[in-house]
Amino acid sequence: MPELPEVEAARKAVEDNCIGxxxxxxxxxxxxxxxxxxxxxxxxxxxxxKTIVAARRKGKNMWLHLDSPPFPSFQFGMAGAVYIxxxxxxxxxxxxxxxxxxxxxxxxxxxIELDDGLELSFTDKRRFAKVRLLKDPTSVPxxxxxxxxxxxxxxxxxxxxxxxxxKKTEIKALLLDQSFISGIGNWIADEVLYQARIHPRQxxxxxxxxxCSALYKCIKEVIEKAVEVGADSSQFPTxxxxxxxxxKPGKAFVDGxxxxxxxxxGRTTAYVPELxxxxxxxxxxxxxxxxxxxxxxxxxxxxDDDIEKPTNGEAEPKKGAKxxxxxxxxxxxxxxxxxxxxxxxxxxxxxxxxxxGQVEKKQPKxxxxxxxxxxxxxxxxx
Numbered sequence: 471m472p473e474l475p476e477v478e479a480a481r482k483a484v485e486d487n488c489i490g491x492x493x494x495x496x497x498x499x500x501x502x503x504x505x506x507x508x509x510x511x512x513x514x515x516x517x518x519x520k521t522i523v524a525a526r527r528k529g530k531n532m533w534l535h536l537d538s539p540p541f542p543s544f545q546f547g548m549a550g551a552v553y554i555x556x557x558x559x560x561x562x563x564x565x566x567x568x569x570x571x572x573x574x575x576x577x578x579x580x581x582i583e584l585d586d587g588l589e590l591s592f593t594d595k596r597r598f599a600k601v602r603l604l605k606d607p608t609s610v611p612x613x614x615x616x617x618x619x620x621x622x623x624x625x626x627x628x629x630x631x632x633x634x635x636x637k638k639t640e641i642k643a644l645l646l647d648q649s650f651i652s653g654i655g656n657w658i659a660d661e662v663l664y665q666a667r668i669h670p671r672q673x674x675x676x677x678x679x680x681x682c683s684a685l686y687k688c689i690k691e692v693i694e695k696a697v698e699v700g701a702d703s704s705q706f707p708t709x710x711x712x713x714x715x716x717x718k719p720g721k722a723f724v725d726g727x728x729x730x731x732x733x734x735x736g737r738t739t740a741y742v743p744e745l746x747x748x749x750x751x752x753x754x755x756x757x758x759x760x761x762x763x764x765x766x767x768x769x770x771x772x773x774d775d776d777i778e779k780p781t782n783g784e785a786e787p788k789k790g791a792k793x794x795x796x797x798x799x800x801x802x803x804x805x806x807x808x809x810x811x812x813x814x815x816x817x818x819x820x821x822x823x824x825x826x827g828q829v830e831k832k833q834p835k836x837x838x839x840x841x842x843x844x845x846x847x848x849x850x851x852x
Contacts, residue, residue, distance in 0.1 A: 472530060472546040474620055474653030475696035480552035481532050482700075484525035487557055487588060492521045493536075495583040497574070498601075504579045504594055508603045516540055516603055517582065526607075529616045529652030533607045542580060543607040547598035555589040616652040621693050625651075631682040634674045641677065641685075642670035643735035653693070657712055660740050662688040664711040664724070669746045670734040676750050715740045 472480075496517045498510040505513065517536070524535040532552075533543040544550060555573060573589070574581045580592040580601050592601060607613050618625055625633065637644050644650055645659040654662075663670050665688040668681055677685070692710075699705035706712055714722040714729055722729035727742050 471548050471655060471657075472550060473655035473658055474530065474693060475658075475701040477527055477530050477532055477546055477653075478621065478697050479701040481525045481527040483552065483554055483557060484522070484532075484534065484590070487554055488522045488534075488584060488590060489524065490521065491584040491586055491588065493517055493519065493582045494585050495581075497578075497581040499579040501579060501597070503597050504599055504601055506600045506602045513542075513603050517542060522584075528608070528613050528619050528622075529648055530655070531607070531613050531616075533604070539605040540603045541605075541607060543600075543602045543604050543613075544580070544592055545600040545602075545612060547594060547596070547600065549596040550592065550594045550599035553591045553593060555591075557588075612648075616648055617650045618652065620651050620653040620689060621697060624690065627683060627686050630686050631679065634677055634682055634685075637674040639674055640671045640734060641668060641674045642737070642739055644674050646735045646737065651689075654689070656737050656739075657715060658689075658692060658696075659735070660715060661692050661710055661712055664740075664742060664746065665692065667745050669748045670732070670739045670741050672748055673750075678749075711740055711742070 496514045498505055498513045500510055520536040520538065522534055523537055526533050526535055531543065531545050533541050535541055544552075553575070574591045575593050577593040577595045578591045579594050579599065581589070582591075583589050592599075604610060633650070634641075634644075637650075639647075642659055642663065645654050645662070646656070660670070662685060666681065666684040668677070668685060672681075696706065703712065709725060711724045711729065714724050717729070719729075719731050722731075722740065724742060727744050729740050730743050732739050732741070
């Protein structure tokens with residue numbers, strides 16, 4: 471799932487390859503769920519012929535600054551990604567698009583061809599992204615409602631500490647709150663809390679000055695390192711908890727210490743109980759375990775947590791059941807969306823509601839009360 475480093479990698483790729491070039495052609499998808507508040511014809515007409523002056527970003531949002539407004543704006547959501555044909559944009563998705571790949575992808579929502587022949591596409595397989603056409607992206611939601619950017623607009627340590635001490639919220643939930651600080655998502659929050667040795671469910675206002683200082687330092691170091699390597703997780707330090715977040719409970723370790731999984735901030739959270747302890751008199755239950763992952767193999771970069779594992783096969787018969795008795799059939803599978811998950815990009819599962827249609831529940835048939843019917847029949851006969 472794209473967070474600040476992934477979106478920054480996309481922004482930098484646009485900056486390095488597209489600045490000063492004119493848009494000769496623009497194709498926008500006929501998808502009103504992703505293309506927000508503007509018709510495809512108006513969008514295409516407003517962008518064609520313009521020159522890309524800059525690529526901007528705040529939090530998990532990016533926009534193309536053209537030589538005149540309005541500007542295309544991209545809220546990446548769960549699976550949004552920028553691809554530039556022939557250019558390796560970022561390692562958290564496919565690297566460079568080559569001649570064998572479908573181009574533009576069937577999941578492309580915004581496609582442009584530049585005057586030097588370069589082609590760019592913003593794709594979104596799961597359709598949680600938003601592509602907008604805005605006169606000033608910073609003046610309207612969601613960007614206008616964001617807190618300071620964790621990379622480019624860092625608070626001072628004093629400001630950060632004061633802000634934390636005003637919040638009676640669990641620290642993991644607060645870090646995920648984009649109005650508090652923008653750009654931090656689930657994996658970054660887990661990483662910085664582990665590095666700072668802070669329990670994810672510690673209340674922010676209860677953090678010591680030392681805790682606040684450590685957290686401030688770790689946010690800066692983790693984000694800067696991830697951005698430095700272009701969001702390529704294979705280059706993240708081996709000491710990071712990131713590399714073991716996708717492993718099963720009981721098999722997840724970092725530096726020889728066991729990783730446990732709880733729910734914090736509404737998200738599956740990886741932490742090390744031996745190092746990240748609750749302080750004070752807070753009574754926090756830690757019995758919640760993450761839902762089991764799907765059988766589909768996931769890489770460490772696929773950060774969509776909380777995935778239910780489907781029931782496979784039939785239930786084992788109970789003890790004492792008669793031989794040959796039929797086991798219950800498994801529940802019907804949910805219908806797939808038009809945008810299935812079998813594409814090139816490995817985005818399995820989500821922490822949000824997806825577009826899967828719900829299976830209609832069949833109402834149980836009422837049993838016929840044979841005894842009452844037979845009695846009433848006899849009475850009528852008399």
